[in-house]
Amino acid sequence: MQQKTIKIGTRGSPLALAQAHEVRARLMAAHGLAEDQFAIVVIKTSGDQIVGSLADVGGKGLFTKEIEEALLGEEIDLAVHSMKDMATTLPAGLTISAMLPREDVRDAFISLAYPSLDAVPAGGRIGTSSLRRQAQVKLRRPDLEVIGFRGNVQTRLKKLADGVADATFLACAGLRRLGLTDQITASIETDVMLPAVAQAAIGIEIRAGDEDNNALTGVLNDERTALCVTAERAFLRILDGSCRTPIAGLAEFDGDVLRLRGQILSPDGAREFSTVKSGSPASAIRLGEDAARELLDRAGPGFLSSSPASAT
Numbered sequence: 536m537q538q539k540t541i542k543i544g545t546r547g548s549p550l551a552l553a554q555a556h557e558v559r560a561r562l563m564a565a566h567g568l569a570e571d572q573f574a575i576v577v578i579k580t581s582g583d584q585i586v587g588s589l590a591d592v593g594g595k596g597l598f599t600k601e602i603e604e605a606l607l608g609e610e611i612d613l614a615v616h617s618m619k620d621m622a623t624t625l626p627a628g629l630t631i632s633a634m635l636p637r638e639d640v641r642d643a644f645i646s647l648a649y650p651s652l653d654a655v656p657a658g659g660r661i662g663t664s665s666l667r668r669q670a671q672v673k674l675r676r677p678d679l680e681v682i683g684f685r686g687n688v689q690t691r692l693k694k695l696a697d698g699v700a701d702a703t704f705l706a707c708a709g710l711r712r713l714g715l716t717d718q719i720t721a722s723i724e725t726d727v728m729l730p731a732v733a734q735a736a737i738g739i740e741i742r743a744g745d746e747d748n749n750a751l752t753g754v755l756n757d758e759r760t761a762l763c764v765t766a767e768r769a770f771l772r773i774l775d776g777s778c779r780t781p782i783a784g785l786a787e788f789d790g791d792v793l794r795l796r797g798q799i800l801s802p803d804g805a806r807e808f809s810t811v812k813s814g815s816p817a818s819a820i821r822l823g824e825d826a827a828r829e830l831l832d833r834a835g836p837g838f839l840s841s842s843p844a845s846a847t
């Protein structure tokens with residue numbers, strides 16, 4: 536298809552690299568291309584340089600900004616992202632050309648001492664820097680302490696081994712892609728812990744109007760994943776408009792019907808609002824928006840603005 540090297544932009548974390556390699560492997564298989572027809576271009580993002588809490592600096596977009604600039608500057612041809620880390624509105628001139636089939640959407644409970652969240656004794660320390668997971672843990676187990684836990688997957692597992700916390704949560708999808716499923720103590724069902732919007736989905740971003748790379752990558756698109764993530768991101772876009780708060784959202788197909796569950800919580804888990812909307816796949820965006828507006832309505836003014844946080 537293309538003779539020149541195809542440059543794939545990605546962050547440099549082990550998970551980001553594994554995802555870029557997966558996209559490369561799928562492109563090779565789809566088009567009969569050789570590995571040396573690709574270059575993996577590692578780009579450091581602002582998010583990779585922050586040591587403190589992401590909530591303090593504004594969360595989403597931080598892991599994609601420099602990669603999107605490289606795409607717009609034609610330094611790379613396509614970018615591979617965790618859709619979960621992407622801002623709900625893409626920069627002008629960019630578009631998502633494909634989403635890979637979604638991985639396991641659940642969160643993983645990981646502990647060296649306890650088989651489940653319910654088994655952690657009162658006063659136990661849960662390490663997570665995700666405001667969503669913090670709030671969901673507090674909702675279920677107000678007697679536990681949540682402590683900040685940042686860094687990539689390997690760093691967090693190391694902190695656990697060092698006894699910094701009794702347990703932590705990570706996305707099953709990331710662990711699976713890293714070949715680390717043996718670290719999972721228990722996979723949490725989504726009715727217990729509703730995942731972050733777009734969790735477990737990998738997206739490929741290209742320049743809008745770039746027909747060559749649209750044709751190259753478009754064949755990898757999994758339509759059902761794209762519809763689910765579209766509904767979830769529409770949900771997040773409405774909620775994110777003013778401020779940030781613990782937010783969870785998951786759309787799934789029930790036969791041919793799209794079913795979206797959404798949840799917002801106060802960071803301490805003391806207040807929680809959730810909803811379910813079902814409809815045709817063609818109404819994906821409206822389902823998400825309707826769910827968000829309903830929750831905003833029920834939570835009342837001030838609910839979102841009273842919490843200073845992100846949605847990972």
Ligand SMILES: NCc1[nH]cc(CCC(=O)O)c1CC(=O)O
Pocket residue numbers: 617618619620704705706707708709733734735736737847
């Ligand atoms: N917030 C960082 C991030 N972005 C995507 C994943 C996992 C993979 C995915 O959800 O696609 C993770 C780590 C985690 O939450 O455990």
